[in-house]
C-alpha cells in the first residue's frame with residue numbers, strides 16, 4: 001500500500017503529517033474533498049469513524065479510513081477555527097455513511113457541512129438550544145427544560161451549497177413534498193425494537209422514502225464520559241448495545257490499555273475471548289427470537305430465550321450480573337472465573353448443536369418464512385461499503401469485513417475459525433449468517449475452554465489512571481459489527497473526548513435505501529434482519 | 540407470598556385505614572372486592588421499553604420467569620388496551636412528550652411502575668444534559684423497582700406490590716373516576732396552548 005504521504009501529497013502538498021498511533025494527516029478544509037476522493041480511489045473506501053471534536057482552539061473532525069484491500073487504517077484531521085459559523089466540506093457524496101454522521105456532528109458541535117444534502121439535527125429536538133458537546137456548552141437546565149409539548153414536525157431542511165465562485169448559499173430543502181402521504185411509525189411501536197421512529201412516505205403499499213428520526217433514547221454518554229475517570233467510563237459500555245456488552249467493554253479496555261502501554265495477561269485475554277463469544281451467541285439467539293416474532297412466529301422467541309438464559313446463568317456466576325456485567329477492567333478482569341464456569345460452558349457446547357437443529361426445523365425451512373425474506377431488502381456490496389455496514393449484515397452482502405480476521409486483537413489471531421460470508425444480499429442471508437456465526441463462536445470456545453492458561457487475571461496498573469497526551473482508536477468485532485472507541489487524552493485523569501462508534505446508526509441509516517420500492521410490511525422484516533439496537537444508535 | 544414477607548406493609552395498611560374511615564356500603568364494598576380481585580389478577584401491561592431494563596422485561600415474558608403465572612402476560616402494544624405501564628428504561632428529553640402522551644392515553648384506572656435506576660432518578664445518566672431525572676417529574680408513579688436492571692424476581696416483587704395496591708382500592712367512586720378532555724387541558728395549560736391552539 002502506497003504511503004499516505006504519496007497519495008495526499010499529489011492533491012494537497014500543504015498537508016501536515018503528525019506522528020501518532022496511526023498515520024495522521026492534517027488537511028486544510030479547502031482541499032479536503034479532493035483528498036477524500038484520492039484516498040477513496042487508493043482503496044481507502046471504508047469510513048470507519050467520523051469523530052467530531054472541539055479541540056479547544058478549533059472545531060473539527062477526525063476521519064478514520066480503512067482500506068478494504070489490506071485493512072490498514074489511516075486518519076485525517078480537518079479543522080476550522082471559526083466558532084461562530086464553522087463550516088467544513090462534506091464527504092457524504094463519497095462515503096454515504098457520512099450523511100447521518102455529519103448530521104450528528106452538526107447536532108453536537110454546530111459544524112455545518114458544505115454541500116451536505118440535508119443539514120438537520122439528528123438526535124436533539126429541533127428547538128434545542130446550543131451544541132452540547134462543545135466545551136463551552138451551557139448546561140443550565142433553564143435553557144433546555146424538559147419540554148412536555150411535541151416539537152413542531154419539521155419538513156424544512158437546509159443545504160449549504162458552494163457555488164463555482166466559492167460563495168456559500170443556504171438552499172432550503174424539503175424532506176417530503178407537499179403531496180406525499182407520510183405515515184408515522186414509532187417511536188412507540190412494537191416492531192421497531194425500541195424507540196425509533198420512521199416517517200414513511202407511501203405510494204399505496206409501496207415505500208417511497210423513509211426519514212429516520214432518532215434521539216428518543218439519546219443519553220449523552222459521550223459528554224458524561226468527559227467528566228469521569230477512565231475506569232468509571234467502562235460501565236456505560238454495558239448500557240448502549242446491551243446485547244454485546246462484553247465485546248464493547250473489551251473495546252474500551254483495550255483502547256485504554258493500548259494508550260497506557262499495558263497488556264492484559266494471557267489468562268485474561270483468553271477469558272475475554274470466551275466471554276465475548278458467549279455474548280455473541282446470546283445476542284444472535286435473541287436476534288433469532290425477536291426476528292421470528294416480527295414475522296409472527298412467537299414460539300421461536302421462547303426457544304431462543306431458553307438457551308440464552310443458560311448463557312446468562314454462566315455469565316452471571318462469573319460476572320455477577322445478568323446484563324450490566326462491568327466485568328472487564330483496565331488490565332484484565334475484575335475477578336477470576338467462577339469454578340463452575342468451565343463445566344457449564346461445556347454443558348452449553350453439548351446442548352447447542354441440538355438446539356440449533358431445532359431452530360432450523362422450527363422456522364428456517366418454512367415456506368412463508370422463506371418467501372418473506374428471500375430477495376427482500378437487497379443490499380449490494382458497494383452500498384454496504386459506502387454505508388460502512390460491517391458485521392453480519394455486511395457479510396451477508398459478500399463483503400468479508402470481520403475485524404477478528406482482518407485486524408486480529410486479543411488471541412483471535414491464533415484461532416481456527418471461519419469468517420461467515422454469504423452473497424445473497426437479502427434478509428434471508430442476513431438471518432443465515434447469524435445462525436452460522438453461532439456455530440463459529442462455538443468452535444472458538446471449544447478451542448479455548450480447555451486451554452485457559454493459569455496465572456494472573458489482571459495486570460498491575462496504576463491506582464490513578466492517566467493517559468499520556470495523544471489519541472487512539474480501537475476496534476473490535478461486536479455482535480452487530482465493528483465497534484470502535486476513540487479517545488483523545490490531554491494527559492489528565494479524564495478523557496478530553498471519548499467517541500463511541502457503534503454500527504447501529506449505520507444499520508438504521510440504510511433502512512431508507514433498502515426498503516425503497518418494497519411493501520410496507522417488509523419494512524418490519526428488513527428492520528428486524530438488520531438487528532439494530534436503538535440505544536446504540538442514540539448513545 | 541405471605542403478608543409478613545412483603546415490605547411496605549404500613550403503606551397498604553394506611554390505604555385500608557383510609558378506606559374504612561370513609562365508610563362504605565356493604566354491598567358496594569363486596570362488589571368492590573370482587574372486581575378488584577379480578578382486576579388485580581389480570582393486569583395488562585403496555586409494551587413499553589426504551590432500553591436495557593426492557594430486555595429484562597422480555598425475559599419476564601419468556602418461559603423461565605413466565606409472568607403468565609400472575610396474569611400479566613397479555614402485553615398490549617396500544618395504551619388504550621393496557622392497565623398499567625412498566626417504564627423500563629431511560630426517559631430522555633425527546634421522549635418525554637411521547638411518554639406523557641402514552642400515559643394520558645391509558646384508560647382509567649391506570650398505574651405506572653418505574654423500573655430501574657433510570658426511570659426512578661436518571662440512574663447512571665443523571666448528570667446528562669438530555670435525561671429526565673426521574674419519571675415522577677412527569678407522571679405519578681405507583682411502584683418503584685430499583686436496580687440496574689432489576690432482577691426479574693425484583694420485578695415480580697414490584698408487580699405483586701401493585702396487585703396488593705389494586706386489591707385494597709375503592710373501585711366505585713374511587714379509582715374508576717371519569718376525567719374529560721376538558722379537565723385534562725385545564726390541568727395542563729401549556730400542552731393545551733401548544734397543541735390545541737386551533738381548537
Ligand code: SF4
Nearest residue numbers: 591655656657687688
Ligand atoms: S436502570 Fe440501568 S439497566 Fe435500566 S435502563 Fe437504566 S441503565 Fe439500563
